[in-house]
Amino acid sequence: MERIVFDAAATIALVFAALMVLSRNPVKSVLALVVSFFFLAVIYVLLFAPFIAAIQVIVYAGAILVLFLFVLMLLNIRHEGSGKDPRPIQRIVGGGAILVFTIVLVALLSKHGTPPGLPPASEAAAPHIGDVARAVYSDFLLPFEALSVLLLAALVGAFVLVSKEHRP
Amino acid sequence: MSVLPLWLIPALPLAGFLACGLFGTRLGKRFVSVVGVGSVGLATVAAFSRLVPYLGGDHAPVVERVSSWITAGDFRAEIAFRLDPLSALMLSFVTFVGFLIHVYSTGYMHHDETDAGYARFFSYLNLFMFSMLTLVLAQNFLLMFVGWEGVGLCSYLLIGYYYEQPFAPAAGKKAFVVNRIGDWGFLLGMFGLATQFGTLDYDGVFQAAAKDPARFAPALTLIALCLFLGAVGKSAQVPLYVWLPDAMAGPTPVSALIHAATMVTAGVYMVARCNVLFRLSPDAMLVVAIIGTITAVLAALIALAQNDIKKVLAYSTVSQLGYMFLACGVGAFVAGMFHVMTHAFFKACLFLGAGSVMHAMSGELDMRRMGGLKGKLPTTYRTFLVAALAICGIPPLAGFFSKDAILAGAFEAGQPVLWAVGLFTAGLTAFYMFRMVARVFAGSFRGTPEQEHHVHESPPSMTVPLVVLAALSAVGGFVGLPAVVGEHGNRIEAFLSPIFLPLAAHEPAGHALPHATEWLLLAASVAVAAGGIGLAWKWYAKEDGRVPDRIAAAFPALYALVADKFRVDELYGALVVKPFAWIARICWKVIDVLVIDGVLNAGAFLVELAGDLLRFLQTGNVRNYALTFLLGVVALMLIVMGGF
Amino acid sequence: MDLLRSHLLSAVVFLPAVGAVLLALFPASAAKAARNLALAIATLDFLVSIPLWTRFVPAAGFQFGENVPWIPNFGISYAVGLDGLSLVLVMLTTLLTPVALLFSLSHVSKGVRGFSIAFLLLETGMLGSLVALDLALFYVFWEVMLVPMYFIIGIWGGTRRIYAAMKFFLFTMAGSLLMFLAILYLAVRHHAVTGMWSFALEDLATLDFASGVQTVLFLAFALAFAIKVPVFPLHTWLPDAHTEAPTAGSIILAGVLLKLGVYGYLRFGLTLFPEAALRFAPWVGLLGVIGVVYGALVAFPQKDMKRLVAYSSVSHLGLVVVGVAAFTTVSLSGSILQMINHGLSTGALFLLVGVLYERRHTREIEAYGGLAGIVPVTTALFLVATLSSIGLPGLNGFVGEFLILLGTWTSAHRWWAVLAATGVILSAVYMLTLVQRVFWNPVTHEENRSLPEIRPSELLAAAVLVACMIWIGVRPNDLLSRLSPTVEAIRSAVLEKTSAENRGRAEAAP
């Protein structure tokens, strides 16, 4: 069952990810990505991370991508410029490089990705949401505090860039 | 009373040079005359104050060291002066003739020169005297070379004295450069000597060579030839004689002093000084003799067709220098030095006479516009005539004895061909000299009326030296009477004999010629000289040059060739000067600019070009930036992961 | 007093730099004062350097030495000292700098302060490289010199000054960068062998290398020095730099900077890599001979006075290189002496060309002619400098030339002397042609008739040089006696360390 769900969710996530890339309409891209992220959340659940799955849906798919949509609408960007790419070389070389990179990456991860001698993990042994919460405030206190500065910087930065009036 | 040191003799003219050169312009002609002539006069006095006791003494060489000069590694050279018979001989006439010519110059240069020019002239002359005396008195080759190059420098400066003329500076440069070719040989010769003998000191070199000829002889041919190349340059021998005729661009006293009496004989002096080395190498001797002979006849031939009074004298000088080398080459060093001395007298006299003529003729040099000056310039004419007879070898004038000694020496040495050519040259000499005498003094005046109006005898400052020199030309030969005339008449040979001691192993004792042969030789040379004089007088004085003109017209090409000095200058131009300039331009424009700088600039350009092209990789498009990033990752991956 | 005595050398080296700092604090407007101050400092430096000359003991080994740790972790120290070789060059430098500044007194108008600062820094750089006995220290001074010279050429130079300055800088830098790596390699080797870091010459000289390594290192050093000398075919920066530099710059460039190449070769190239140096000596000598002839040939057709003199430097330095490559006591002494001679004669020539240039603002030979009657004093001085340059006996040039050629003749490479001696002829050809076309011949340009005569300050500058020419020509032993222990020491040190085979080559002649 888990296996089937995983395969299905993975397939859908990949397909919609591909759609996101292939779609000429940015709005459709965003929507495709929403779908992809949603099914990623499904996989996260299978990986014993329901909290992250929730965040993925609420924050990522729900908030961030909506923000994207909002900006797309705001700027009224409907369609990626038609007409041919003036520099096809980007596609050719880029495609080749991606291909090589992907082949190596996939081969590497499928063959050597798993650490040797790892015992099978079960949900029972997996950390709970409580563990996550505790870790964030203790073990990961420093990153957590640092993150606050990061968010503050992003907030102030975004504000600086788009605040309408320029004070004298 | 202690004697005056030898170094004082060159030092006096040096002081004169400094005084005239530094202050002469400001202090005026009178100062310059006094200092310029006075310093040489004092030098002459100093020289004779040493010479007179020396002549009376045992003729042992005197060496006076002044100080060390160059010390590097094993090499040592000193500033040291030497008085021995050879240098004494040179010293006597160099100072004396030099003094006379200085005196003459005060008259010759007085009118046409500014204070600056006058001072310059006398400072150069004094510098010349310094250099020449250094050359003569030096105790080693290196110091001799100082004088050697010094006289070259003065020659350069004095030839180019009229620097604003178009021709004189070029002539001066030519003289210097050609001399330098010879000096190159001299330098190499010195290196050879220093390597072979470990010293450049005369005594060290000559004594070692004489003591152990077998050891040094093999190397000596090359060394001797190198040194001889120096002599060839300085003494204007074939093939380096071309500068001397051009050198006549200088003032006439200069021609007399430097380019006739003293400097040009330095080569002969040097060969005589090195007689030990030359005598150890028969091959070198032969080369010297042949070069001398060729020069003698070639220059005499050219002199036949010249119309410039100084050019005739110049070629005559070259020719006579050839005689001297002939003498040296056949081993008759005494005869050679004897001729150096007599030549100094009569040739100086001839040049000064020519100067006097020019002075009278407002600088005219072309014999075709002279004539009939016999009456107008009586003193000049008489002295000129005496000197001309002397050079032709008419007994009992000086040239007779010295030239005869040379021809006899050649014959004696078993070189009848050289003797014959020498004799022929004697005839030519007589012919061109009297051609000149006839053209200048006989006949009627052919110049412009103004010139004719202007003609006047020179002042005493000029005529007195002429008379003195003429007198010396007349009697100077009696120091070297040939053996047939008097058993002990050849005092010069006796005097110089310590210099030319026979080398034990190498030279068979000189076998004197039978008296009969000697008389015959004497008669032959006198006859040839008289014939030459007679023919010249007939053709030019009596017939006003119609016969020669006809001959010239009959063989126009030949005549033109001779008149053009066999076109040797043109030949050198085509063979040396032009290719040199051409190669120089190639080196500059092709190798330097095109090849070396071209390669470097091309390298720099390529780097710049690479930059100019590569900058367009920076397209401004972020997608391309992401692509280069990915390409970097992939490349890294391929490089690094290949092993895993 | 004792302190001063023990730090005399440092005082000489750094006095100009201190002066430069003083000048930098000067208001830019006080041009005249700045100029005089610079001249005063340079002159003072010369006076301070005189005790070096008088108190120098003609013996092997370094004198007036100082050694203070600088970067102790890497064994780099401020180690300086003076032997005969550096002594004469130091004196030349301290003499030529005030002379050059004296000349520029009346001729540099814009940026006088900057000019003076650059000049004084340059002097410190030159002096420093001449006395440094630590390779890192040497390299620092060696490179530091380039900067002020770049500005001197680039700011105060002629019309093509930018190209020339750039070429000068890049060319010299190209050589020295590889030397820099070689120096690092030496230190690393020393560390690997002994466990101690050191850049001191005496320490590094004890290292032994495989022949291939030694070859590479030697070539790296030799390239740097060859460019500086410059040796054919690396000389093409020189005509441009000399020609475009202001007169004072040309004087220093020709007078001192070029010598540093030969100096470096003698001091470092030979000491560090004796084996390779001797192995390559035939090639070095060959290039020297080519330089003699080639420089003279190219000098001949030049139309620009300074360019002609510049190429004559190529020729003269070629001769110096021949002497060094021949490696006999006599030729080495001659080479060192000839460096001084060249500094004096070519310095004087550039100075006098500068005198003409400042009056007519052209260096074209064509623009002159017949000056002898108009400016006789200049003419006389130029003539003396020319004669010194072409090696007239009695003046300095001859002594050096003669010793080099004689020493070369006695070495295994006799034919070098034969060929190099042709320089005697060729130098007469091009220099006398120059003299003829500038000073003799009819006056062809009317504006030359009113050419002013040399000024007192210029005359003084030139007279100092001429006096030195005569002095060395007559009494070369004053220098040679101070040089000879050093020459012997260099030679014996090299021969001691080389194999018998090489030694045989060097000592081939009796």
Add this chain to the structure above:
Amino acid sequence: MITFGPAELAATAPEITLATAGALIVLLEAFAPRTRRAFATLSLAAIALSLYFVSRAPIGATFGGRLETSSLTSVASLFLAATAAVAVLVAKRYLERAGEERGEFYALLLWGHLGVSLMVRGIDLLVIFIGLETLSLSFYVLAAIFRGVHASSEAGLKYFLTGAFGSAFTVYGIALLFGRSGSLRISALSQVGFGGDPVIVFALLLLLAGFGFKMSLAPFHAWAPDVYQGMPTPAVAYLSVAPKGASLIVLYRVLTAVYQGALPSRLQTGIAALAILSMTLGNVVALAQRDIKRLLAYSGIAHMGYITITLAVFGRGAFTAALVYLFAYLVSNAGAFACVSVLYRDETRPHPVGLLAGEGRRAPFAAGVLTLCFFSLAGIPATAGFIGKFFVFGAAIDRGLYGLAVIGILNSLVSIGYYLRVVYVLYMREPVEAEGPPPLGVSDGLALALCAAGILLLGVFPSGLWRLARSAAESLPFFGP
């Protein structure tokens, strides 16, 4: 259980200072805009105070092995603080002239500085990543902060897109390292066999790319010229120095954790290839640049090539050399940007080199310092840059990497070409602009004087710096010398 105790407070006091100062400035900007004139001083004070706290922080790891205080971090903090100080000093007048004097600039600079500080102090990949992102986000905004200027916005976009792209690689690399080591701590990487594990090596490559991006190491450099050109110059002064040094230190940390002794030869080859490419491309393309900020960007790319030589050499000596080089690069490069900031009148327009013509006489001090900086960048002796090259090439030769040294030295020859060209324009051309550069403010003068003094002092007396760098290098677990 990790709590926030006095040790943690002492350890994070430097960062807390910076964060607080930034927040304070933003608040003041919002509620008391009159205090603007004091922002620069305030920022300087915060930087200084933070540095003071660094010096007081107890040595050792805190936060459960996520934050380190060691001689390395102290030296690095000194390096970063000096850069930040120069940037702040020149920012004051620059922003005034541009009419953009606003607190956010300083705040973002301080927060970015905080991020870099976390990068060097973090011994946990997550902390490092957060530091990196803090830096990035701050500087994305700083790049685009001149909203009215097209180039600035475009620089912001380019920096943002490429930066996010690079971050994705970094985070993927972190994920793989985490997966194999089971921990985000760098120390967990020191496990037997990791050196040969292909996934670890692959992850290291991704980090190399990601941090190489921050170092503007070719071929991850492409953003730098465009971003430098559009970004306000004082921010560039910081961006072109501090993050590069921090990234290098991070790379050293990670690589030493995996390979204590020496790099495997293939990895060494790869890094050497990056070094060579970066040096060559940077120098050659710099020759063709006409805008001084782009020129300096390419020069920076080239310098990162030189410094990457030490990474290829690897080892304590090499790391010491790298740290020395960083300081040399700091005084010369930040100094150069400071001079550029002072010498151009119009901040919002491009900065062609040609506009500097004749400034050698009109602005002798600034031009002189710029010249000094350029000579230092070119590696002329008696300047800091020479000392840097001395140690870097020395390290390469010490390990027998002669080829790298030779290529490096040839490259520095090429670099002289463009450095001298600027000097030529400064001193040997007649001015093209009617007006000279703006008058030099006190803060500008101070910044320039500090850089000049640094260049000369480090150039002449490098021993102290070397000892400092050496002690810092002791902090990393290298084997061998």
Add this chain to the structure above:
Amino acid sequence: MIGKIPLADVLVVSAALFAIGLAGALLRRTAIVIFLSIELMMNAANLALLGYGAALGTVDGQIAVFFVIAIAAAEASVGLAIFVALFRHTETIDVNKINLLKW
């Protein structure tokens, strides 16, 4: 194995997502879509982190993902602000047309 799912499969999916994101980042022209693709790459990393975290039985993976998502959100806000700011100048966010700064 994570439950019944092999870790390798998770990693392959992650790699594939990364590759797709890469493709989008390189081949698309609209800045926003490029950024979307980069977000996808981040998610690929997240998936790997979670997979490893689950396989290793540690909480660190989840926490890392938590931070990455937060960072992504911050990036998005800044990024979109920059897009908007630039759009005011160029009226486009097609990166092919945003090349004022080049060469």
